[in-house]
Amino acid sequence: MPKEETNPFLENQKIILERRSAERAAEAEKKIPAGVSEADVQPISSDPNTITLERYSPSTGETTTRTINVARPEPQRITKPAPLTLEQIKAGLIETGNEIDSAREKFKTDNASLDVFYSEQKTLRAEIAELQAKLAEKQARLHELETAGTPRDKYAASIVSLERQVAGWAGALLVTLSEQAAQRIYGASFDEISKESQRDVQIRYRKTLAQYQSNFYMKLGRTYAKATAEDVARRAAEILEDVSGLLDSECFA
Secondary structure: OOOOEOOHHHHHHHHHHHHHHHHHHHHHHHOOOOOOOHHHEEEOOOOOOEEEEEEEEOOOOEEEEEEEEOOOOOOOOEOOOOOOOHHHHHHHHHHHHHHHHHHHHHHHHHHHOHHHHHHHHHHHHHHHHHHHHHHHHHHHHHHHHHHOOOHHHHHHHHHHHHHHHHHHHHHHHHHHHHHHHHHHHHOOOHHHOOHHHHHHHHHHHHHHHHHHHOHHHOHHHHHOOOOOHHHHHHHHHHHHHHHHHHHHOHHHO
16 A cells, blocks of 8 residues: 655644634534523534534524534545556557657658648648739729719719810810811911911801810819719709700811
C-alpha cells in the first residue's frame, strides 16, 4: 500500500470545519422560539454525528424536532499514482517509435510531390482571388448606384446634359450654315472673308440661333440644385419645343 501523505492545508481545513460545526450546533441550541424555554429543548439523539433537538411549545402544545448534522467532512487524501508497469512503458515506446516512422514516411511522400502537397492551397488562392474580384466589382457598382442620387437627381442630370447638347447642335448648325453661305456668296471659306462679310453672312441665321449661344439658355444647369421634379419636367418640355423649332426652321429649308 502506498504511504498516505498529510497535507498541512487540508489538516487546517479539518480543524476549521470542526470548529464551524460546533459553532452551528451551539447557535442552533440558542435559537429557541418565543414561548419555549431552554428546559423544553432536549437533545434526544445518540448518533455522534448528529444532534436532534426536541422542542415543546406550551402556547401551542406541539412538540417539534430538528436534526443537526455535526459530522466532520471526510478528509481529502492525496495519494501518489501507482507506477506504470513494464508492459505499459514498453507499449508506449513502441507506439512512439511507430509514430516517428509514420512522420518520416509522410515527409518523404509530401516532399517528393510538392505540387500535390500545395495543390489545395493554390486552388483556394485562385478561388479567393476570383471572389475578391467579384466583390470589388459589386462594391464599385453599389457605390455608383449610391452616388447616382434619387430619381429626380438622375432626371435632372439627364436634362442638363441634353440642354447642353441642344446648345451644341445649334452652334454647329450656325457654323455649317455660315460656311455654306460664304461659299455660295463669296466663293470662299467663312474664315477667309472679312469680319463685316461674316456678320452679313450670319445675320439671317443669328435671329434664330442666337438664343442658344447665350449662357442664359442653360436655365436648368444654373438652377439644378434647387430645381424640383416639376421644374425639370417643365424645362424638358421647353427644350423639346426648341428641338422641334430648329428642325422646322428655315435653317433646314
